[in-house]
Amino acid sequence: MSSASSSASLVPGRRLAIPALPLRSVGLALLLALAFVGIPLVATDYWYNAILIPFLIMALAGLGLNLTMGYAGQASLGTGAFMAVGAYATYNLLLRLPSLPLPASLALGGLIAGLAGLVVGLPSLRIKGFYLIAPTLAGQFLIEWTFNQVGWFSNYASSSSISAPRLAILGRDLSSPAGRYALTLSSVAVVTAIAWRLVRSQTGRNWRAVRDGETAAAVIGVPVARAKLSAFFAGAAVCGVAGALWAFAYLGTVDARSFDLDRSFQAMFIIIIGGLGSLAGSFIGSAFIVLTPILLTHLSEAVLGAGLDGGQVSNIQRVIFGALIIGFLIKEPNGLVALIGRLWRHLVR
Template sequence: MTAIGTDTIEGFGSTDETARSWLRIALAVALLAGLAAVPLVANDYWLNAVLIPFLIMSLTALGLNLLMGYAGQASLGSGGFMAVGAYATYNILLRLPELPLPVNLLLGGVISGLVGVIAGLPSLRIKGFYLVASTLAAQFVLEWLFNQYGWFSNYSTSSSISAPRLAILGHDLSSPTGRYLLTLATVAIVTVVAIRLVRSQTGRTWMAIRDMDTAASVIGIPVAAGKLKAFFVSSLVIGIAGALWAFAYLGTVDARSFNLDRSFQVMFAIIIGGMGSISGNYVGAAFMILLPILLDHVGGAVFGGAIDPGQLENLQKALFGALIVWFLIKEPRGLAALLSRAWTQLASRFER
């Protein structure tokens, strides 16, 4: 898989690299401060139905983008790795309640990462469509496993798991504000780590493998280790996102909550946002989460009760799909690249 995008935390229009770096930092701090202040003005609906799923979808897209956008390894098993993270974190919380919540989330992510390494072993021999088929098989196997064996769900009759009490240092996080801040803090920390990772030697190794793994092997880059490391880190991040999806968003889930549709949703998010781009994950997640809500409100306002709700939902899905195709044709590098160019043009006008 060739390079499809670049890290679009760049291109702010200044010729001074130091100035651009400080501008990026200032913008990131301002954005984080704004997001942290959201609970002061947002109601429970916005926190529960919009912002929390947006942040978790962004985190899931980040995990898949590290694998596909930076390391060039195709995967369609994101939903399965989310399920691993959710069930692993649930069992750790259940059986080791003395561990703090952040440690539980990290351990659940590590278990998901180890499963991702196993699922990534075929990447040492195959690539492209065949690797997609391999990860798709992992998706189906994991979904079947959690439905088939009751131990994972503590022998629940419905094979579902419910969120335990969420607390850090005695502070209850079960309220919408608490769950939002937990999700925001997790996403912010993982994003900072991911940015440093892709700019490190590991990230350069992944991009060399992505561009041409044969040439990378010739110049001495450990291709096999690089691919498996990409699967581990990607699945770790996706596993943490799966735990947050189960506990901070839905509250109770079963393996069907992480089905193939979820895997496609994550893949669409990084394709639309921009592969090989950190900021593209958030743009793509916003598109996937916010646009259906917007279409629902617009459709209700325009058509009212004149159209059957089922037909209106199908119309919204068709329009949503058409917009995805249009964006892919208009800007194959993703919306993040489009926004980056717009920012560059705007900044250049102010410099004149």
């Protein structure tokens, strides 16, 4: 031990500094332990099918859109189309290459969706801002129409729908609600970790530079075109994995209409309410989107004595989301994650 540290330990009232894990890392470790170990001990099939699995998948879809729109500032209404590409690509990989493991099929399906996002993002090299919504909206309609009209993608099914193949990894069946939750949670954890590393890399810094000022980014040497296209690729790839999980781990049977424009708007609501440019905001927004109709149903039963039908819940949900989006865009553009962060800092103080 050095003389400095020895003397410090002998001085009354002085203690040696002991390295400690960051509070955020400890909290994340506890959250993962709860998700992987704690929840399966108490969750029911209803929790898996109605809350946990759709929450995780839509959080992943919101995360993909957040990479493109929140971090890189590239407006997009093609989330549903990229989810469809991921679902149909994964289905065909599992159908035509049965020896391919399920994780590899999910990853390749996501990469194929990323290539579709790369093509849809090409107009971003010449179009900026709000006008970029037009080509992504065209891509949404074109991709949905293609899957409905070209029978090869659905193996010539009469309704152009695809059904989940046998979900298994290393011979372990994952078709039960708990197994599908484990598959979804593992996929979301891996993709989120990759996205976390990506947004903190030079690529992520380039995205933020383009978002904050494209001309200024070009002046300081940021490759603007590469940054835009990489944002579309990464965001669409994440959405592609989410689409495959939506088809196989959640619904079981889907067609292209399951990934229509409403799904794209849902992903946009998630990141606006949860927080643009925040990975945590994608999960907070998804929780809000998934839990709101369930809470409305239970609240109506408690207050009115009878539950609302699906159409009424959907209409009330749209009103609530619309009011919240207007409110957040005016008062708090960074969404719920910023409000929660301020509340946490206030409690800590």
